[in-house]
Amino acid sequence: MKTKVKLWLIFGPVIIAAGLLILLLSLPIGFGHFNSQTEKKAAVSLSPKVFRGRKIKQQALENGYVPFFGSSELSRLDEFHPSVLAAKYHRSYRPFLLGNAGSQSLTHYFTMQNLGTQLKGKKVIFIISPQWFTKEGQRPDAFGFYYSPLQTIDWIINAKNDTADRYAAKRLLEMPSGRSSEIGEAALENVEHGKPVSEFQKMFLKFKETILLNEDSLFSRFQLNNNLAKVQKGEKSLPAHYSISKLNHLAVKVGRRETTNNKLGIKNTFYKTRLSGNRIKDLKDSQTKLDYRRSPEYSDFELVLNQFAKWHVNVQFIIPPINARWADYTGLSIPMIRQTDQKIEYQLRQQGFNNVLDLSDYGSEKYFMEDTIHLGWRGWLKVDQTVNPFLTNKQPQPNYIIQNRFFSKNWQNTVKNE
Numbered sequence: 001m002k003t004k005v006k007l008w009l010i011f012g013p014v015i016i017a018a019g020l021l022i023l024l025l026s027l028p029i030g031f032g033h034f035n036s037q038t039e040k041k042a043a044v045s046l047s048p049k050v051f052r053g054r055k056i057k058q059q060a061l062e063n064g065y066v067p068f069f070g071s072s073e074l075s076r077l078d079e080f081h082p083s084v085l086a087a088k089y090h091r092s093y094r095p096f097l098l099g100n101a102g103s104q105s106l107t108h109y110f111t112m113q114n115l116g117t118q119l120k121g122k123k124v125i126f127i128i129s130p131q132w133f134t135k136e137g138q139r140p141d142a143f144g145f146y147y148s149p150l151q152t153i154d155w156i157i158n159a160k161n162d163t164a165d166r167y168a169a170k171r172l173l174e175m176p177s178g179r180s181s182e183i184g185e186a187a188l189e190n191v192e193h194g195k196p197v198s199e200f201q202k203m204f205l206k207f208k209e210t211i212l213l214n215e216d217s218l219f220s221r222f223q224l225n226n227n228l229a230k231v232q233k234g235e236k237s238l239p240a241h242y243s244i245s246k247l248n249h250l251a252v253k254v255g256r257r258e259t260t261n262n263k264l265g266i267k268n269t270f271y272k273t274r275l276s277g278n279r280i281k282d283l284k285d286s287q288t289k290l291d292y293r294r295s296p297e298y299s300d301f302e303l304v305l306n307q308f309a310k311w312h313v314n315v316q317f318i319i320p321p322i323n324a325r326w327a328d329y330t331g332l333s334i335p336m337i338r339q340t341d342q343k344i345e346y347q348l349r350q351q352g353f354n355n356v357l358d359l360s361d362y363g364s365e366k367y368f369m370e371d372t373i374h375l376g377w378r379g380w381l382k383v384d385q386t387v388n389p390f391l392t393n394k395q396p397q398p399n400y401i402i403q404n405r406f407f408s409k410n411w412q413n414t415v416k417n418e
Contacts, residue, residue, distance in 0.1 A: 034059055043096045044083050044227040046075055051098060052148035054114045054213065061118035065096035066391055069108050070127035072101035073320060073374045077230040080251055080380035082125075082387060084234035089242045093391045095125070102142030104132045105300035106171055110148065112307050113155040120311045123391055127318045128301070130292045130340045130360075131373060137296035140175050147177035149184070150212040153205045156187050161194040163404045164306045171300065244385070251377035255367025258377075264325045270371040288331035292340040293415045298347065302406040305351060309400035316355045316390045317348060318383060321363035326372040343416045352400040357386045 034042070039060045042050050050056055061067065068074060068082060074097045077083065083095045098111060105128075112119065132138075152172065159165045169191035172178035179185045187201040197205075237254075239246045262271045262280075275283070308315055319341055327334055341360045348356055359375075359382065362368050370376030375383065405411055 036063075038224070039063065039065070040094075041224045041226065041228050043094060044077070044231055045224040046097055046100045046227060047225050048100070048146060050224065051100070051103070051111065051146055052150070054150055054154075057096065057098075057115060058118055060096050061115065061122075064093065066093045066122075067115075067119070067124045068095040068097050068099075068127070069111075069124065070097075070099040071103045071129055071132070072099075073127060073129070074099050075101070076370050076374050076376065076380075077227055077234065078370065078377060078380070079234040079237050079254065080247065080377050080384070081231075081234065082380065082384065084231050084238070085242075085380075085384055085388075087231055088235040088238050091388065091392065099127075100146075102139065103146055104138050104142070105297060105304050106138045106175075107143055107146045109168065109300070109303040109307060110151045110155060110172075111146075112304070113151045116311060119313050121313070123314045123316070123395065124308075125316050125318065125387055125391075126304070127320060128344060129320060129373070130322070130337055130344070132301075133292035133295040133297040133340060133344075135291065135295060138171075138175075138300060140177075143175050144177045147175070147180075149181070150209065152178075152184065153209045153212070156184065156191065156197060157202055157205055157209075159191045159197065161191075161196075163407055164303060166192055166194060167299065167407050168303055171296075171303075244381070247381055248378065251381055252367055255377040259367070264329060264372075265323060265366065265369060266326070266371045267376070283330055285331040287327075288333070290332055291336055293336060293343060294413045296412055298343070298412050299407045299409075301344075301347070305348070305353060305400075305406075306402050308353075309351070309402045312397070312400075314355070314395050314398055315353060316387060317353065317357065318386075319344060319356065319358045319360060320373070320375050320379070321359045321361070321369065323369040323372050324364035326369075327363065339416055343414070346416060347406055347411075351402055351406075352398055354398070355390065355395075357383070359383075 034056050038056070042056045043060055043065055083097065085091070086094050099108065108126075155168070159169070169188045173185070173188050173192060178188055183201055183204050187197045187205065190197050190201070237250075239250070258267050258269075259265055261268045262275070264271070266275065271280075307313075322332065322337060324334070326332075327337070338360060341358055345356055345358060348354075359379070362379070362382065365378060367377050368375070368379040368382070370379070
C-alpha cells in the first residue's frame with residue numbers, strides 16, 4: 001500500500017470530521033433552547049463560559065431572571081446570599097449572577113452588549129467595589145480571562161462615532177485581548193478614530209460571529225459549575241417563612257460559629273487557607289499606600305452608566321463596605337475609602353442614578369462581612385432589605401442625564417473633598 005494511501009486512511013477521517021465541524025459551526029443553526037434546569041444551574045454557575053457567552057443569558061433573562069452584576073462577592077454563596085433567599089421564599093425574581101474575581105466595569109460593559117433586548121426598560125442589581133478603583137485600573141490579565149470575542153463583535157458592528165464608543169475602543173485596544181485578531185484590531189482602530197467599520201471588516205466579523213454563536217449554544221451547557229447544590233443546601237437551613245428578626249438571629253449564630261480562629265471577623269476557612277501563619281504577619285500595615293480615589297476605572301464605570309442610560313435600565317447600585325478590623329490591621333485609610341465612595345456616589349447621582357445603597361459605614365458591624373472585603377451573613381441580609389422591594393415593587397422610571405465629562409482624565413484624577 002502506498003504511503004499516501006496509508007496516511008489518508010489514518011488522517012483522512014480526522015480531516016473530514018474537522019471540516020464537517022467547521023461547516024456545521026459556520027451555519028446559522030442556533031442548536032435549540034436550554035431547559036429550565038440548565039437555566040437554574042447557569043444562573044448561579046459563575047462559569048466564565050456563561051459569562052462570555054450569549055444564548056443562555058438571553059434565554060434566562062427573557063424568562064424572568066434578573067442580572068446581578070458584581071465580582072468576587074457573588075461567589076460567597078452562604079445561606080443569606082440573594083440567590084438562596086430568592087429561591088427559598090419563592091420570590092418573583094431569580095438572580096442571574098454575572099461576575100467573579102477580577103470582573104470590573106470594562107468587562108461588564110462588553111458583557112452587556114448582546115443583552116440589549118433583555119435589558120431595555122428592565123431592572124438590574126449592580127454591586128460596585130471600591131477595590132476596582134486602583135491606580136492602574138482594570139488588570140489586562142483579568143480582563144483577558146473574561147474577554148469574549150462574541151460580545152466584542154456585537155459591539156464593533158453596531159459602534160457609533162460618539163464619546164463612549166471611541167473611549168471603549170481605545171480602552172479595548174489597550175488590552176492584549178483587543179489586539180488578538182488583526183481584522184478586529186483594525187476595526188477597533190477605526191472606531192477609536194471616529195471612522196466607520198469597513199464592509200469587509202463587517203462581513204468577516206459577522207461570519208466569525210456565526211461560528212462563535214454556534215460554539216456558545218453547543219458547549220456552554222456542558223461547563224456549568226454545580227453551585228445550585230450550594231443554593232439548595234442553604235435553603236434547608238433557613239426558617240420556613242421570611243422573618244427578618246429570625247434571619248438576623250440565625251445570621252449572628254452562623255457568623256459566630258464560622259469566625260472562631262481569628263480576631264478579625266474573618267471566616268475560618270478563608271483565614272486558614274489565605275492568612276494563617278506568617279502570611280498574616282506580613283500583611284500588617286501593608287495597605288497604607290493604597291488609594292482608590294484616582295483611577296481609569298471611573299471612566300470605565302461611565303461606560304456602564306452610559307449603556308444603562310441608553311437602554312433606560314432601572315439600576316439598584318450597592319457599594320459594599322470593607323472589614324473595619326482588617327482595614328485597621330493593614331493600615332488601609334478609612335477616610336480615603338469614604339472619599340472613594342463619595343466620588344462613586346457623586347458620579348451616579350449627578351446623572352440620575354439615585355438608587356444607591358452605600359454600606360460603607362457597616363464595616364465594623366459583627367458578622368456583616370465574611371472576610372476582608374466581601375459581604376457575609378448579616379451583610380447579605382441588609383442587601384436583601386433593599387434589593388427585594390426594589391425588584392418586587394413597581395419603580396418610577398428614572399431620568400438619566402449622561403455627562404461625557406466623566407470620561408475625562410481630569411475626572412479620573414479628581415478627589416472629592418480633598
